[in-house]
Amino acid sequence: MVAARNLIADPFRPSGMWRRTWPLGVLLLATACGAIDAGGTACTAIGTRTGVSVDVEHPGVVSGTIEVCWDDFCATPGLELYPSSRVVGTTCTGASPDDSCSARSEPTEGKHGFADLPQLPVKPVTATLKLLDQSGSALVDRNIALTPEMVYPNGPDCPAGGPQAGISVGADGSITER
Template sequence: MDVQPKNPLPGFVALGAALLALAACGTGGLGAERPCTAIGSSPGLSVSVKAPDAARVASASLRVCWDGTCREPRIELRPSSTAVPMGCSGEGPDAVCGASVSPDGGKTGFAQVQDLPKRPVQVTLTLRDAQGRTLVDRRVDVTPKATFPNGEHCGEGGAQAALTVAHGTVTTR
């Protein structure tokens, strides 16, 4: 029985081509200053309820309408927080700075809305207390904007808009 050794060259060529392709994925294109990552952003609406209103709010619901159809995405409000600076050890570019997170008395949530357009939509936000009583029921028009989670040079993510409730008033961004 005559056994010939297998030629390793095709395997090395395939491995080299794969490594070259993988390295090219991180370049972000010729002349790019920063690479683009695979991070994305979901289309949808964020809701922020500021203190003291948030203390009474137990649940939220949304109704989002455009082109004659409406969607009612799920949204869950959670306690929000704010960053509190803890100072820096030194000055200059090598200084180490810290911060801690502290509850701010508010609540926040995000509702994914597939196919949310970058044109005006009608949103009805309803906030209820623990007994199911309506605290806020407002319809607002908002225009979702494109998001760029990696910067504009990497392409856009999902369209998003934000609603803020403060002192019973709903504002948009």
Template structure:
């Protein structure tokens, strides 16, 4: 009788472990830092050489480093077949814009005030705007894997700065 009871317990433990480890979505170690994206659209981007940010909340201000780089859009390429699982390609094509990301440690998911300054190659100010934005949680692996750092986006187009 002892052997039978032990066998039932072992089978139960194996089944319980199998149920815990299988079937659910896997989470990777990828993360998403807290920070702000600055997206300067064409043709405004052609005049911009650098950007700076001042981010303030709870009586403290932070001036994170940001570097703008050429942005691009995805251009679809042909597929290898017509089947639903056919392999398709894409290439990156410059779109005339510039984009950058500034990491901001401790960025909250509450309203912050951001001063964005965009300058030309001679250091002259092209755009200087103060805007309010509320960073939102990110989920780099999906909501089932936990929350990453909060982020917000500033877009510059036609001389105007918008959030979202």
């Protein structure tokens, strides 16, 4: 009879997956709460990635590396490139906030990625971007001056989230700062 009693679930005792995930739920609940500044603006605790984004239109690019330097310091964060897409059609059932909208997307021939750099400063840096084809040959190998800027995920009336910079690579291999 003791074995049978142990099979009955106690609703107040976490078990199985709940026991492993409840700390995550508490953490998410705590971080989802925001603050209201003195002006009455609600500021959430949304996170912001700090680093350099890369958008590539150059055909044939399959991978890349980036090195970012400032002062006497250089960092080489990981840069994984993913297929890009674009919105090609939208529909909405109306114009009121309760109405719904949808968007249809299609893949492009481009790629995008983000190099996380938690220590990225808000001052000019130099980036060396290398983009490679399937055989490992360099299609693009260029230096570019970047000026990271603070990002405000909740708008300018809330605290900054961290600095970001961006690089765009055209189909012809041209590079511009975004």
